[in-house]
Every structure is written in structure tokens, then in C-alpha cells.
Amino acid sequence: MLIGRGDLNVPVPELTISEVARQVGLQASAIRYYERIGLLPRAPRMSGQRRYDTTALYRLAIIQRARQLGFTLTEIRHLFFGFRDITRASERWRTLSQRKLAELDDLMDGIKAVRGVLKKLMTKCRCDTLDQCGKGIFQSTNRDVVARPLPASPRHREKYAKNLRA
Amino acid sequence: MLIGRGDLNVPVPELTISEVARQVGLQASAIRYYERIGLLPRAPRMSGQRRYDTTALYRLAIIQRARQLGFTLTEIRHLFFGFRDITRASERWRTLSQRKLAELDDLMDGIKAVRGVLKKLMTKCRCDTLDQCGKGIFQSTNRDVVARPLPASPRHREKYAKNLRA
DNA sequence: CCTTGCCTTAAAGTCGACTTTAAGTTGTAG
DNA sequence: CTACAACTTAAAGTCGACTTTAAGGCAAGG
The missing domain is CATH 1.10.1660.10 (Multidrug-efflux Transporter Regulator; Chain: A; Domain 2)
Structure with missing residues (x-):
């Protein structure tokens, strides 16, 4: 009616x-x-x-x-x-999510690597002074770092707090 | 001599x-x-x-x-x-590393939670329009979110690139 | 009429870790 | 003497996602 x-x-x-x-x-x-x-x-x-x-x-x-x-x-x-008007919401999400998942995987890998180094540092470091420590780091990083031309310092990445219940 | x-x-x-x-x-x-x-x-x-x-x-x-x-x-x-002069380098590192490891674990949990939601989003969302989608989100977040007083938006966290070889 | 409370705007401030810019100095080479 | 490279400083700019501030508008209540 x-x-x-x-x-x-x-x-x-x-x-x-x-x-x-x-x-x-x-x-x-x-x-x-x-x-x-x-x-x-x-x-x-x-x-x-x-x-x-x-x-x-x-x-x-x-x-x-x-x-x-x-x-x-x-x-x-x-x-x-950023999509043609006809593109369905679900597909938009899928596109964005895929990218973000890849990013997250990279991030996780980075974090895991850092975790590993931190643990090693905690258990293995016997240095008395930071100078001692620094000398060791300097000499070892010389091997793989000093060779590179200009690493272009890593910039801002994402943040992931616990605002989402697991 | x-x-x-x-x-x-x-x-x-x-x-x-x-x-x-x-x-x-x-x-x-x-x-x-x-x-x-x-x-x-x-x-x-x-x-x-x-x-x-x-x-x-x-x-x-x-x-x-x-x-x-x-x-x-x-x-x-x-x-x-931040330590008494006599504190050995190794102990300083241990103190800092412990804190940072805890932080990283939190961060990983956050990322995993996000990953989970992203995957669900990718496979489960059937929305045609974002409005449809938004309505669903709004109604579901109303349950657990609107109740909280003022969540104080999460600020800057760390960044973890792959500058460390795994 | 005045206050109160909520709204408006543009512009500036915040955080961290730097970089960039502008203007000037110093030592060396030609 | 001039040019040049490499250095110096203080101050401002960058990025992202907002917040804060300053100055003002507008409606309702007393």
C-alpha cells in the first residue's frame, strides 16, 4: 500500500x-x-x-x-x-584483509626474530661493562652491516594492542 | 715497565x-x-x-x-x-629484555587476535554493502563496547621490521 | 539579561625519532 | 682570492591520528 x-x-x-x-x-x-x-x-x-x-x-x-x-x-x-561502486563489501574486505594478513605475517616474523635475540641476550651475555658489550656488537655487526651502503632507517609500523578479545 | x-x-x-x-x-x-x-x-x-x-x-x-x-x-x-654504576651490563640487559619480552608477548597476542578476526572476515563476510556490514558491526560491538566508559584510544606502539635476520 | 552547556572553526600542539633547512665556520686546493 | 667540501647551530618540518586551544555562536532556563 x-x-x-x-x-x-x-x-x-x-x-x-x-x-x-x-x-x-x-x-x-x-x-x-x-x-x-x-x-x-x-x-x-x-x-x-x-x-x-x-x-x-x-x-x-x-x-x-x-x-x-x-x-x-x-x-x-x-x-x-578505492573500488568500483559495484564492488561488494565482502570483496573489498577480502582485498584489504589479504594485504594486511601478509603484513602481519611479516611483522610476526620480525617479532619472533627479536624475541630470539632477546632471549639469547638474556641467557648468554656475560659482559661486565657496556663498552665491552658494545665492542662485541660492533665487531660482529661490522660483518653484515657495514657492508651495506645506506640502510635507510626503518620507519613507523603498525600498532596492535589488545583491544580485540582473543 | x-x-x-x-x-x-x-x-x-x-x-x-x-x-x-x-x-x-x-x-x-x-x-x-x-x-x-x-x-x-x-x-x-x-x-x-x-x-x-x-x-x-x-x-x-x-x-x-x-x-x-x-x-x-x-x-x-x-x-x-638507569642503574647503579656497579650494575653489570649483562644484568642491565636482562632487566630490560625481560620487560621487552613481556611487551612482545602482549603484542603477539594482539596480532594473533587480529589475524583471527581478519581471516574470519575474509571467509565469513557476505555483505553486499558497507552499510549492511556496518550495521552488523555496530549492533554486535554495542554489546561489549558501548558499555565501557572511555576506552582511551590505543597510542603508538613499537615497530618490528625485518632488520634482524631470523 | 545573563549564565550554562553544547556546539562551531582554524590553528597549533602531541608523541618519537629523526631529517631538513638556513645560515654560518673551517680547512684545503687551485 | 675563490671555491669547495665538510662541518657547525638552532629551528622547523615529517609522519599519523588525533587532541587541545582560543575565540566565538546559539538555545534554553532562571
Whole structure:
């Protein structure tokens, strides 16, 4: 049965930014930030103030979840806008997830290597002084490190806290 | 047999900063930075320019190695200055390493959790649209997330590249 | 009318570990 | 003398993801 104009069940923007922030567990400033960088569409204003509907909550939920999974805002932007419109959400996730899994595997390998060296250091180091220690390190790293031209110091990587229950 | 004053086999500062940088695989600016923040002692100057002896190389070797193991400059400062003078190098390393190992274990747990969720996401998500997806996420996170007061977004953690051979 | 509380904006600050820049100095070679 | 390379300094810039600050707007309540 048809209903005349109006009420097409379109969500009405009625939430304030702090209400949204509370519901998704973000600070209002973060939401404004996401809007600024184009991750969220410009929210309509009521006498200057942003109003949100439930779809904004869903968008933010995705951003939140993606952040928990270690995606950068750039990657999340890709999730939203980096595919042809017809590409299904599940496929978008699959593409991004595959990349991220590979990254995580690399990261784990790195961590395992570090763990190994730390354990060896703990059990095997008998140095009295750091100078002694440093001399040993210097001479051994000379073998494989000094040869390389300019290693270009490793930059920022991801962070993975325990915000996700195992 | 005693030798008169001089030549007590004390290392003579003769290396320029760029020579040191080359030998330890750092940029000169990084070495200046370490001096500025007090991680390295102020190098003696010859007509205004820094000169280094081999002990500087050892210090830098330690810094380099510690950085590769994921220690922050603050932690390295602790390694150098955070113990009573008599504390042996090996014990200093053990103390720091233990802390770092615990940190790494936490980090690994976090990563494993994320990996699990990513894999589930890849195989289980059937969403056509991101809105659909977001709605699901929003409703499920509402159960365990919205309840918490203010999660205080997780900040910067470490980075672990593959600069260490496994 | 005034206060209160929530909102707005642009701009600057934060964190860590450096790098880059601008302006100047020193020693050496031609 | 000039050029050049290599050094010096303090200050500012970089990256990412925000937060904080300063200054102001707008509606409701007393």
C-alpha cells in the first residue's frame, strides 16, 4: 500500500555529535577529524551544528572496527572509495584483509626474530661493562652491516594492542 | 715497565662524525641528535668539529642494536644511566629484555587476535554493502563496547621490521 | 539579561625519532 | 682570492591520528 510523499523510511538526522561519539565510543573531535579528511561525508547542520542519522553510526562502526584490525585511515579510505561502486563489501574486505594478513605475517616474523635475540641476550651475555658489550656488537655487526651502503632507517609500523578479545 | 706521561693507551679521538656515521650505519644527524638528547656524551671538538674515538663506536653499536630489538631511546637511556654504576651490563640487559619480552608477548597476542578476526572476515563476510556490514558491526560491538566508559584510544606502539635476520 | 552547556572553526600542539633547512665556520686546493 | 667540501647551530618540518586551544555562536532556563 502506497503512502503519499514523506516517510519513505529514510533515516532522519537527529543525533548530535556527542551522542554519536558516545554511541560509537569515540571522541567528538575524532569524528570532526574524519569529516575533515573526507572519511565521513559532510554532516548536515542544524543552526550550525552537525546532525547524524544511523547510517553515520554504521560508517563509524566500520572505521572503528577497521582501526582495531590495524588498518590506517588511508586504507580505510581505500575501503570506502578505492573500488568500483559495484564492488561488494565482502570483496573489498577480502582485498584489504589479504594485504594486511601478509603484513602481519611479516611483522610476526620480525617479532619472533627479536624475541630470539632477546632471549639469547638474556641467557648468554656475560659482559661486565657496556663498552665491552658494545665492542662485541660492533665487531660482529661490522660483518653484515657495514657492508651495506645506506640502510635507510626503518620507519613507523603498525600498532596492535589488545583491544580485540582473543 | 713504566712509561713517562702520555700514551696510556687511551683511545685518541680522531674520527669525524661522518666517518663514525658510515661505520655504524647511521646518519650524522642521528648522532648529533643522540648527543643533543644526552644519549651520547658531548664529543670533544677540534676547531668546532666533533671528534670520536672507538668507544663512541661501541656506544653507538649498542644503541643501534637496542633499537633493532625494539627499545625506545628512553629505554636505552635507562640501559645507560638507569642503574647503579656497579650494575653489570649483562644484568642491565636482562632487566630490560625481560620487560621487552613481556611487551612482545602482549603484542603477539594482539596480532594473533587480529589475524583471527581478519581471516574470519575474509571467509565469513557476505555483505553486499558497507552499510549492511556496518550495521552488523555496530549492533554486535554495542554489546561489549558501548558499555565501557572511555576506552582511551590505543597510542603508538613499537615497530618490528625485518632488520634482524631470523 | 545573563549564565550554562553544547556546539562551531582554524590553528597549533602531541608523541618519537629523526631529517631538513638556513645560515654560518673551517680547512684545503687551485 | 675563490671555491669547495665538510662541518657547525638552532629551528622547523615529517609522519599519523588525533587532541587541545582560543575565540566565538546559539538555545534554553532562571
